[in-house]
Amino acid sequence: MRATVLVRPKAGILDPQGEAVRGGLDHLGFRVREARVGRVIDLELEAGSAEEARAALEKMCRTLLANPLIESYEIVLDSEGAG
Amino acid sequence: MSAAPRPGVAVVAFPGSNDDGDAVLALEGLGANSFAVWHGEPALPPADAVVLPGGFSYGDYLRCGAIARFSPVMAAVRDFAAQGGPVLGICNGFQILCEAGLLPGVLRPNRTLRFVCRDVALRVEEAAAPFTSRCEAGQRLVIPVKHGEGCYFAPPDLLAELEAHGQVVLRYAPGENPNGAVDDIAGVRNRAGNVLGLMPHPEHAVDSLLGSADGALVLGSLVDFARDRLLAAAPQPAGARP
Numbered sequence: 051m052r053a054t055v056l057v058r059p060k061a062g063i064l065d066p067q068g069e070a071v072r073g074g075l076d077h078l079g080f081r082v083r084e085a086r087v088g089r090v091i092d093l094e095l096e097a098g099s100a101e102e103a104r105a106a107l108e109k110m111c112r113t114l115l116a117n118p119l120i121e122s123y124e125i126v127l128d129s130e131g132a133g
Numbered sequence: 134m135s136a137a138p139r140p141g142v143a144v145v146a147f148p149g150s151n152d153d154g155d156a157v158l159a160l161e162g163l164g165a166n167s168f169a170v171w172h173g174e175p176a177l178p179p180a181d182a183v184v185l186p187g188g189f190s191y192g193d194y195l196r197c198g199a200i201a202r203f204s205p206v207m208a209a210v211r212d213f214a215a216q217g218g219p220v221l222g223i224c225n226g227f228q229i230l231c232e233a234g235l236l237p238g239v240l241r242p243n244r245t246l247r248f249v250c251r252d253v254a255l256r257v258e259e260a261a262a263p264f265t266s267r268c269e270a271g272q273r274l275v276i277p278v279k280h281g282e283g284c285y286f287a288p289p290d291l292l293a294e295l296e297a298h299g300q301v302v303l304r305y306a307p308g309e310n311p312n313g314a315v316d317d318i319a320g321v322r323n324r325a326g327n328v329l330g331l332m333p334h335p336e337h338a339v340d341s342l343l344g345s346a347d348g349a350l351v352l353g354s355l356v357d358f359a360r361d362r363l364l365a366a367a368p369q370p371a372g373a374r375p
Contacts, residue, residue, distance in 0.1 A: 064241075119288070
C-alpha cells in the first residue's frame, strides 16, 4: 500500500526556509505573500487494510516523522494503488 | 592520601558524531576516566556520567537528532537519567535529548539559515551542580558554537514553566544570540536538574591555547559531580578517609 505523509511547520512557527524561498520568488518578480516549506515522505507499506495502514502511519508521524511541537502532518493514503 | 578517584564518564558515539574524541580528551584532562561508547550497544558500561557529543548523527536527516534518539544505547541513557544520573548533551547531543523527550523544547534551523562557527559570550543563569557548580550566577563565559540548527524553541506556556523552575541554565549574552533562539536560551536542563543540553561546545574551550578555558568550568563541574557520585556509591572502608 502506498501512502504520502505531508509535514508542515505549524502556523505561527517562524519558517526561515520559507521566508528565503519567498525572497527568491520576489527576486524573480513573483509577488508571493508567504511561502512555507515542509516535507513530503512517500511510503510503501505492508498493511492488511486501509484502517491498519492509517493507524500505523499515525504512529509513525507521532514518533518519528513529525515533531508535534513545531510540525503538523497530513496522511494521504493511496489505497487504490494508483499512481 | 591517595589521588582523587577518576569517575567514569561515557561519551556516546553515534554514526556522524564528530566531537566524541574532543569530549573524551577534555574530560580526561579534567580528571575523569572517559571512554567512548558505540550507539549500538544495548547497555552502558558502568559510568558516573554520560555525555552525548556534538556532530551530525545520521547526517541530520529528517530533523537533527530525530533518528539517533532511537539508537539502542538510548534506552540505557534514558534509564540512567531516570535514576538521577547526570547526562550532558552538547550541540547535536542537545538536539537528540530534545527529540528523545529528555529535555523540553526543540532546536530549529538558525534564523539566518547560516551555519555559525565562532566564540559566543554566555551568561550563567543557574550556578549549581551537576553542570555549573564551578561557575557563579551571572558569570560571563566565552565558549564557541558551531551549528546550523541551534535555534532553541519552546511555546510560550512551556517557556514560562522553564523560567519558573530555573531550567534555563545558560543564555547568550545581550547581542550575542547566534541563531535566533527564543529568549536567548543557550542551555536548558530538565525539571529534575540532572539532564542538561547546550549548543555551545565546552569541550572546545578547555585550555587558553584554544582561546578560552571557560568550557572547563562546565565539564569540570560535571566531573566533580560524577566523582561525588562515585564516592557515594562506594564508601571508603573505615579509617581510609583522608
